[in-house]
Amino acid sequence: MTEMLLEVKDLKIQAPKENAPPIPIVKGVSFNVKRGQVVALIGESGSGKTTIALSSLAYCKPGLEFSGGEVRLDGQDLLQMSDVQHRDIRGRRVAYLAQSAAATFNPAITIGEQVTESSVLHGILTQEGANKRAERLYRALELPDPDRMGRRYPHQVSGGQLQRLMAAMALCGKPDLMILDEPTTALDVTTQIEVLKAFKKVIREEQSAAIYVTHDLAIVAQIADHIVVLYSGRVQEQGSAEQIITRPAHNYTHRLMEAVRPPPTSVTHEEYTDKDDREKPAIVMDDVTAGYGKIVGDEPQFTILRNIDVQVDKAQVVGVIGESGCGKSTLARVAAGLLGAAKGKVVMEGKTLQPSMLKRSKDDLRKVQFVYQMADTALNPKQLIGDIIGRPLEFYLGLTGKQKRERVAELLDMVELPQEFANRYQMELSGGQKQRVNLARHLAAKPDILLCDEVTSALDSIVGDNVIKLLTRLRKKTGVSIVFITHDLSTVASFSDRIVVLYAGRVVEQGTTDQVLNPPYHPYTRLLITSVPELRIGWLEDTMQTREAAVGIARGVELTAVGCPFFNRCPLGIEDGTCEKETPAYRQPAQGHVIACHQELENVIESEEKPQMILKGYDKVGRESQLY
Amino acid sequence: MNDEKKSDIEAKQSVDTDPKAEESSSDQFEELQTAPPKQKLKLSWVGKIAVVIIAIWIVIAFAGPYIAPFHEADMIADDSFLPADKQFWLGSDYLGRDTFSRILWGARTTIGISFISTLAAYFVGITLGIAAAVKGGWTDTILSRVNDAILSLPTIMLGLIIIAALGSSIPILILTAGLIYAASVYRIARALGQDIMVADFVECARARGEGVWWIIFREVLPNCAMPLATDFGLRLVFVVLFISSLSFLGLGVQPPMSDWGSMVRENLQGLGYGSFAAIWPALAIATLTISVNLVVDDISASAGGKLAGKMV
Numbered sequence: 001m002t003e004m005l006l007e008v009k010d011l012k013i014q015a016p017k018e019n020a021p022p023i024p025i026v027k028g029v030s031f032n033v034k035r036g037q038v039v040a041l042i043g044e045s046g047s048g049k050t051t052i053a054l055s056s057l058a059y060c061k062p063g064l065e066f067s068g069g070e071v072r073l074d075g076q077d078l079l080q081m082s083d084v085q086h087r088d089i090r091g092r093r094v095a096y097l098a099q100s101a102a103a104t105f106n107p108a109i110t111i112g113e114q115v116t117e118s119s120v121l122h123g124i125l126t127q128e129g130a131n132k133r134a135e136r137l138y139r140a141l142e143l144p145d146p147d148r149m150g151r152r153y154p155h156q157v158s159g160g161q162l163q164r165l166m167a168a169m170a171l172c173g174k175p176d177l178m179i180l181d182e183p184t185t186a187l188d189v190t191t192q193i194e195v196l197k198a199f200k201k202v203i204r205e206e207q208s209a210a211i212y213v214t215h216d217l218a219i220v221a222q223i224a225d226h227i228v229v230l231y232s233g234r235v236q237e238q239g240s241a242e243q244i245i246t247r248p249a250h251n252y253t254h255r256l257m258e259a260v261r262p263p264p265t266s267v268t269h270e271e272y273t274d275k276d277d278r279e280k281p282a283i284v285m286d287d288v289t290a291g292y293g294k295i296v297g298d299e300p301q302f303t304i305l306r307n308i309d310v311q312v313d314k315a316q317v318v319g320v321i322g323e324s325g326c327g328k329s330t331l332a333r334v335a336a337g338l339l340g341a342a343k344g345k346v347v348m349e350g351k352t353l354q355p356s357m358l359k360r361s362k363d364d365l366r367k368v369q370f371v372y373q374m375a376d377t378a379l380n381p382k383q384l385i386g387d388i389i390g391r392p393l394e395f396y397l398g399l400t401g402k403q404k405r406e407r408v409a410e411l412l413d414m415v416e417l418p419q420e421f422a423n424r425y426q427m428e429l430s431g432g433q434k435q436r437v438n439l440a441r442h443l444a445a446k447p448d449i450l451l452c453d454e455v456t457s458a459l460d461s462i463v464g465d466n467v468i469k470l471l472t473r474l475r476k477k478t479g480v481s482i483v484f485i486t487h488d489l490s491t492v493a494s495f496s497d498r499i500v501v502l503y504a505g506r507v508v509e510q511g512t513t514d515q516v517l518n519p520p521y522h523p524y525t526r527l528l529i530t531s532v533p534e535l536r537i538g539w540l541e542d543t544m545q546t547r548e549a550a551v552g553i554a555r556g557v558e559l560t561a562v563g564c565p566f567f568n569r570c571p572l573g574i575e576d577g578t579c580e581k582e583t584p585a586y587r588q589p590a591q592g593h594v595i596a597c598h599q600e601l602e603n604v605i606e607s608e609e610k611p612q613m614i615l616k617g618y619d620k621v622g623r624e625s626q627l628y
Numbered sequence: 629m630n631d632e633k634k635s636d637i638e639a640k641q642s643v644d645t646d647p648k649a650e651e652s653s654s655d656q657f658e659e660l661q662t663a664p665p666k667q668k669l670k671l672s673w674v675g676k677i678a679v680v681i682i683a684i685w686i687v688i689a690f691a692g693p694y695i696a697p698f699h700e701a702d703m704i705a706d707d708s709f710l711p712a713d714k715q716f717w718l719g720s721d722y723l724g725r726d727t728f729s730r731i732l733w734g735a736r737t738t739i740g741i742s743f744i745s746t747l748a749a750y751f752v753g754i755t756l757g758i759a760a761a762v763k764g765g766w767t768d769t770i771l772s773r774v775n776d777a778i779l780s781l782p783t784i785m786l787g788l789i790i791i792a793a794l795g796s797s798i799p800i801l802i803l804t805a806g807l808i809y810a811a812s813v814y815r816i817a818r819a820l821g822q823d824i825m826v827a828d829f830v831e832c833a834r835a836r837g838e839g840v841w842w843i844i845f846r847e848v849l850p851n852c853a854m855p856l857a858t859d860f861g862l863r864l865v866f867v868v869l870f871i872s873s874l875s876f877l878g879l880g881v882q883p884p885m886s887d888w889g890s891m892v893r894e895n896l897q898g899l900g901y902g903s904f905a906a907i908w909p910a911l912a913i914a915t916l917t918i919s920v921n922l923v924v925d926d927i928s929a930s931a932g933g934k935l936a937g938k939m940v
Contacts, residue, residue, distance in 0.1 A: 336835060338835055357834070362837050378828040378832055380847055380850070382853075383850070395838070
């Protein structure tokens with residue numbers, strides 16, 4: 001056995017075309033994977049990273065073909081093998097772990113059966129042996145209740161757990177090489193760390209080699225030994241993780257590093273509009289409770305938001321953050337009238353809006369625009385871009401003909417797209433371009449408030465970065481207020497004036513970016529901050545040793561009728577049971593700063609000096625929090 | 629409608645991705661294209677043959693009476709059930725009429741009636757189906773339950789009852805087939821409509837304050853046109869078989885008009901004498917229906933099999 005497990009030499013992949021020369025997709029890529037090594041392929045979507053990773057399974061996506069080069073697994077060229085030999089290698093020697101675990105698991109079959117299926121099928125293990133191995137893997141991956149995990153169904157576990165179960169599935173047959181295709185991209189920051197940590201541990205324990213495909217350099221820094229930077233089907237740069245992270249040589253690597261945001265810090269913003277104009281609130285949510293199902297009294301059957309008080313001033317950017325399921329999107333939907341509030345009211349410029357959009361006037365609808373997360377599904381595939389952007393102009397502002405066309409061109413210009421795009425369809429654009437069109441459509445209505453629901457989370461870091469820059473410029477140009485919803489704290493911190501932190505449907509803290517982050521008081525805010533990956537080798541280990549991570553990560557949200565919702569994940573819970581029994585009241589330590597926590601604010605910071613609270617590596621936090 | 633289907637496919641083909649994905653070798657690092665290359669509609673060789681056969685039948689449906697050697701009602705041959713010869717290419721039928729001419733004449737009746745019936749079924753089915761999907765609530769419940777009731781009855785049985793009550797004429801045949809098949813079109817249109825109604829872009833249009841008509845005509849219908857067009861082919865086949873079955877039972881097209889279904893019935897006794905008179909119209913039905921099916925298969929395969937799931 002050689003030390004080299006996988007050798008990729010001058011790999012070329014192309015898309016054949018009927019009446020035209022084939023389009024090259026991968027243009028001569030070479031790299032090696034040693035045993036026990038994790039190699040990261042990094043690049044934005046379209047760079048060919050997944051296509052290259054799949055070639056180690058000797059697999060090509062439909063519409064593509066191998067056109068040259070070698071992929072040697074233990075010296076044997078995979079590209080020369082027959083289909084029967086391929087079948088033998090796939091799943092047995094090389095395992096593939098897809099991006100979305102939820103889509104990979106069959107909801108009707110137990111987890112255990114699915115995890116063990118391939119290794120039993122390939123005859124590597126007996127069912128009994130496979131079950132044992134699976135159980136060991138559950139333990140190694142730190143899944144709860146490993147003895148009985150196999151008997152559960154996929155819907156009974158969380159998204160982060162499913163992602164880890166995918167890893168168990170891939171590892172069950174003891175493959176030589178594992179391909180991980182963006183396994184954490186769809187996860188919350190807190191869940192992401194948990195999954196990363198489990199992957200790293202298991203890869204080390206099993207001494208298996210892996211190819212890790214991602215666009216996120218900060219994640220790569222935590223897990224990879226060797227990094228290959230790709231752009232447009234070519235290797236731009238490759239080297240050890242340490243070298244790429246600390247001494248990147250290529251321009252493109254620099255560009256990728258820029259897109260990784262620094263840890264959340266508050267920055268001061270210029271004032272964009274007149275002072276007296278700014279002081280007027282653009283929209284106010286007053287004691288809003290909302291949810292789904294039948295409304296009994298003031299309570300819907302499934303309450304998502306409870307007693308929300310949020311105010312957005314004119315030309316202000318308000319960031320709303322929290323983990324998935326905390327009600328961020330619902331908050332925006334209530335403001336837009338897509339979901340009527342069960343209790344409380346939404347006030348715009350002193351006028352109480354109808355709860356449901358069906359009863360709102362055209363002008364009220366125009367002023368509040370809701371921008372969807374997925375531009376793919378929010379743009380009608382059968383309408384031209386020009387028509388999509390033009391419709392609000394015609395509908396709200398009554399523009400037609402030449403005026404409309406000119407305005408569409410202006411709007412395309414504003415979102416930095418060429419004007420010819422008006423004659424294209426949505427499908428002919430890239431992800432970032434679609435999101436720009438989406439923004440242009442909502443800007444066309446000349447809104448007062450733009451509600452952006454995770455508009456960057458489906459995009460690559462570089463593309464997302466560009467969209468944020470665009471939003472900042474648009475605010476400056478048009479004076480629109482922006483509510484920016486995300487689970488990524490550093491994105492929000494980089495450009496919002498105010499931050500609202502949501503947890504389990506409640507506002508746990510809100511204030512100016514400075515008040516919330518400098519220093520972070522609420523234990524949940526602190527957890528979110530610790531969870532943002534940093535572009536630094538060894539960050540993952542450091543973070544796992546902080547007290548926030550130790551208590552808060554790997555625990556789910558428990559919805560409680562009374563008490564603090566964050567109680568079960570809080571490192572600072574008050575012992576006498578106050579936190580468990582009483583819902584914390586809102587306190588105002590400073591003008592505009594609201595926080596819901598029983599703990600005295602001084603204690604949050606002070607307690608870091610108390611020896612009994614110290615966990616290993618704990619003063620790391622103390623040091624870092626002073627940085628903010 | 630067939631043409632509409634074709635133009636839809638062509639429209640899809642013509643929007644080709646431009647090969648700008650090729651990098652410009654500068655340090656700009658522009659955003660890379662992520663959209664997958666468009667899949668062209670590729671007909672398999674079987675599909676190509678099927679297209680030719682369908683085209684021939686369509687030509688015959690228009691030109692049949694002009695190119696047929698004899699009139700459909702002419703009892704011209706000396707005897708019934710004559711074998712094929714130079715004068716009567718496919719032999720004669722039980723009344724001594726030329727089988728070949730009757731098939732050419734019959735193409736117009738069979739294909740024409742089926743086509744108009746399918747159009748009627750589509751008009752009714754889509755209107756009600758989309759209305760149910762968009763309106764929801766009680767409209768949906770009532771329409772769907774009535775539809776279930778119609779679907780629960782065997783089509784032939786229902787057809788027999790209606791025609792027995794109203795008598796057989798071509799308009800009544802068309803209406804009957806249209807009504808019966810509207811039920812299954814309704815099902816598909818409603819399912820497709822519901823699927824699209826929950827899409828973000830529809831919600832977005834509603835949040836903008838758009839009215840029902842805009843949502844139906846600009847957001848929903850363009851997005852279900854392709855699957856519905858594909859289904860149109862399949863539905864046409866069912867209607868051809870339905871009309872033929874009715875004619876076979878003697879309730880469809882009345883003599884002396886020729887129709888493939890009734891031709892099979894009339895000449896069945898000839899099988900005993902070794903005559904092919906019943907086989908030729910049966911073959912005509914088979915070639916048409918199978919060809920349409922094959923083309924639909926190719927189309928739905930190029931749409932990624934997504935259509936197949938919705939079509940059942």
